[in-house]
Amino acid sequence: MPRPKALVTRTLLPDALDIIRAVADVEVWPDEAPPSASELHGLAAHADGILTTIMDRVDAALLDAAPNLRVISQLAVGLDNVDVAEATSRGIPVGYTPGVLSKATADLAFALLLGAARRTSESERWLRGGGWQIQFHPTHWLGQDVHEACLGIVGLGQIGREIARRARGFDMDTVYHSRTRYPDAEAEYGIRYAEFSDLLAQADFVMLSVPLTPETHHLISGPQLAMMKPSGILINVSRGPVVDPAALYEALRDRRIARAALDVTSPEPIAPDDPLLTLDNLVITPHIGSAALPTRLNTMKLAARNLVAGLQGEPMEACANPEALA
Ligand code: DGY
Numbered sequence: 647m648p649r650p651k652a653l654v655t656r657t658l659l660p661d662a663l664d665i666i667r668a669v670a671d672v673e674v675w676p677d678e679a680p681p682s683a684s685e686l687h688g689l690a691a692h693a694d695g696i697l698t699t700i701m702d703r704v705d706a707a708l709l710d711a712a713p714n715l716r717v718i719s720q721l722a723v724g725l726d727n728v729d730v731a732e733a734t735s736r737g738i739p740v741g742y743t744p745g746v747l748s749k750a751t752a753d754l755a756f757a758l759l760l761g762a763a764r765r766t767s768e769s770e771r772w773l774r775g776g777g778w779q780i781q782f783h784p785t786h787w788l789g790q791d792v793h794e795a796c797l798g799i800v801g802l803g804q805i806g807r808e809i810a811r812r813a814r815g816f817d818m819d820t821v822y823h824s825r826t827r828y829p830d831a832e833a834e835y836g837i838r839y840a841e842f843s844d845l846l847a848q849a850d851f852v853m854l855s856v857p858l859t860p861e862t863h864h865l866i867s868g869p870q871l872a873m874m875k876p877s878g879i880l881i882n883v884s885r886g887p888v889v890d891p892a893a894l895y896e897a898l899r900d901r902r903i904a905r906a907a908l909d910v911t912s913p914e915p916i917a918p919d920d921p922l923l924t925l926d927n928l929v930i931t932p933h934i935g936s937a938a939l940p941t942r943l944n945t946m947k948l949a950a951r952n953l954v955a956g957l958q959g960e961p962m963e964a965c966a967n968p969e970a971l972a
Pocket of ligand 1: 700721722723724725747935936
């Protein structure tokens, strides 16, 4: 029986690729930049399975171009680039990588929160620019306390819960808002449910941890930023389009909120001349939430195992649409 054909749209660490190579003939897109849509369609024409990243648009056009496709495995927990409903309608299961990257992403969320609160990037830029001329000044570089501050988490999935767990270690007063109330998490992490507008008004730190959906697109725009405290700090570790960038720019420029910290932007990559990058009160990183080596390797291995399971017609460890095979 011929081996199945797998397409992997970006170079993976060898241990993860080996999992796929053990059962399939693998074609790996070799470039740093992703394939264009037409290149991807061409490559997928003979693929039985495809391992994608958030930069690959998996839609009806791709599925039309890949008539043999029987599994999609996404190397991410977010699936906003994948038309899962379309895959389901064609009986194609979609794997993804929840859980394995939640702790690393929550760690990065706290790095951003702490960095914005204590002004680490801003003061480092000043130091490197030769600004540190006086050893100590009692009124220089005053930031905000993190301990005992109020943290508002928007979205209480696995990453949101890991953020809540970390907040306990900082003695934070944590509120959360999500579509569903979670009494188990309230008891486990000592957190309280709040309506969205109450959370925005109460929180010293507003932490976004929601998937990107039509409902969460521009969830934070002018009116929501206006509800935040003037001393408030917004942190986004979810997806860039959850925040309206023009509204955020204005709120930061006019000091209507104190600071923001973004690991995700809209668009990605952010343009070098984007006005947000002119602001000192913005901390920004290039979508590195889950980019810690052990976590990334485990994520790649999970995506590889999901792909192999799909190729072999077995249940995946993490499938977004198990009903596709029902
Ligand atoms: C995810 O897993 O969704 C991360 O944002 C990386 O793509």
